Amino acid sequence: MKAPPARGIRAAVLTAAALLFAVSSQAAAASTLPLGESVTPATELTSAHDFRSGLVLGLSLGAGIGGASGYPNNSSDIGNPADYSASGWMPGTTESIFAMGALSDYVSFGFLFTHGLFKSDRYYANGDAIGFRIEGFPLVGLVPRLQGLGLLAQFGVGFGNLVSKAPGMPEAQGTQSFGGAGAFYEWSLGKKGGAHFGLGPSLEYDGIWSRPFESHGFVGSLRVAFYGGG
Numbered sequence: 241m242k243a244p245p246a247r248g249i250r251a252a253v254l255t256a257a258a259l260l261f262a263v264s265s266q267a268a269a270a271s272t273l274p275l276g277e278s279v280t281p282a283t284e285l286t287s288a289h290d291f292r293s294g295l296v297l298g299l300s301l302g303a304g305i306g307g308a309s310g311y312p313n314n315s316s317d318i319g320n321p322a323d324y325s326a327s328g329w330m331p332g333t334t335e336s337i338f339a340m341g342a343l344s345d346y347v348s349f350g351f352l353f354t355h356g357l358f359k360s361d362r363y364y365a366n367g368d369a370i371g372f373r374i375e376g377f378p379l380v381g382l383v384p385r386l387q388g389l390g391l392l393a394q395f396g397v398g399f400g401n402l403v404s405k406a407p408g409m410p411e412a413q414g415t416q417s418f419g420g421a422g423a424f425y426e427w428s429l430g431k432k433g434g435a436h437f438g439l440g441p442s443l444e445y446d447g448i449w450s451r452p453f454e455s456h457g458f459v460g461s462l463r464v465a466f467y468g469g470g
Contacts (some may be wrong), residue, residue, distance in 0.1 A: 256391050274300065288301045291387055291428070292342040294435070294468030296350065300336040300442055302461030305329045306358040308402040310363035310412035310453030318452045322338035323410045325402050327365055332358030334446070342467060345387070348375045352394055353422075354446065356457055363404055367448050367455050369418035371396010377432050388427060388440065394420045414453030420446035424463050435469035 241373070309326035317323040340350025352373040358365045373394040379386040398418030403411050422444025430436025442461040448454060 241392070249256055249301065266307070271282075273286065276377075276406045289342065289470070290345040290349065291345045292438075292467050293375075294342060294470040296340040296342050296348050296465055296467055298336075298338045298340070298465035300334075300446075300461045301337075301383070301457035302334045302336075302442070304332065304457060304459030306332050306356060306367075306455060306457030306459075308358070308363075308400060308412065308453065308455035310402065310414060310450075311411050313413045313415075313450075313452050315442050319408070322449065325363070325404060325410060325412045327352075327358075327360060327363040327402055328357040328364065330360040330365065330465065332356060332365075332455065340373060340375070345380045346377050349373070352396075354394075356455075356459075360404065363402055365400065365402045365455055367398060367400040367457070368397035369394075369448065371398075371418055375424075381388070387392075387401065390424050390426065391442065392420075392422050392424060394418075394446075399437070400401070400448045400450075400453055402453070402455070412453050414448070414450030416450030418446070418448050420444055425461065426459075426460070426465065431469070436467055438465040438467065439463070 251294045270294035279423040307327050307329045311318045311323050335356060336352055336354040339350045339352060339384040342348045350373060353370050356367040371394060375390050375392050377387060377390045379389050401411060401413035422442060423439060424442035426438035426440040428436050428438055440463055444456050447456045
C-alpha cells in the first residue's frame with residue numbers, strides 16, 4: 241500500500257490546527273467580560289420559585305347560589321316530563337380540599353375534592369367531585385406587586401342529585417363530567433419563597449353535567465393554602 245503524499249498530510253495538519261485555533265479563540269472571547277462587569281453569583285440569579293415552591297395543601301370554604309335539574313338516572317325516565325325536576329336558584333355552601341405541587345411561581349397543579357350543598361324550602365341539591373386543579377399566576381413577571389392574583393381551573397368526575405322535600409316526587413341524579421373556573425387573590429403569610437401560608441378571597445363557578453342531571457353554582461370562598469417550600 242502506498243503511503244499518502246506528504247503534501248496531503250501537511251494540509252490535513254494545517255486544517256486541524258486552524259480549527260483548533262478557531263475554537264480556542266471563540267471560547268476565550270466568550271469567557272471575557274466587558275470592562276466593569278462581573279459574573280453574577282448563582283445565589284442572585286432569577287429563581288423559578290421566588291414566591292411559591294414545594295407541596296401545596298389547601299382548603300376553600302365558600303357560600304353562594306346554585307341550582308340543579310334533571311331526571312332519575314333511569315333510561316325509561318329520561319325525557320319524560322312527569323319525571324323532570326328543577327330547583328331554581330338556591331343558597332348554599334361549598335367545601336374544597338386540594339393537594340398540588342408548585343411547579344413554578346406561575347403554575348401549581350394537582351388534585352382536588354369538592355362538595356356542595358344548596359337548599360330551598362322545596363328542594364336540596366348535593367354535588368361531589370374529584371379531579372384535577374390547576375392554578376396560574378399570570379402577573380408574577382409583569383406586575384410583581386400583583387403576583388398574588390391567580391386564576392383557577394378544575395375538571396374531573398362529578399356526582400349530584402336533586403331531592404324534593406315533598407314526599408313522592410322523583411329524584412334527579414347523575415354521574416359524569418365536572419368542571420369549574422374562577423379567580424382568587426392570596427396574601428403571603430410567612431417567609432417569601434419558603435414555607436408559608438397563602439390566604440385570600442376566591443370567586444368561582446362550578447358545574448356537573450350528565451345525560452339525566454346537571455347542576456351549577458356560583459360561590460365566593462375563603463381560600464387558605466400552605467406552601468411547603470424547598
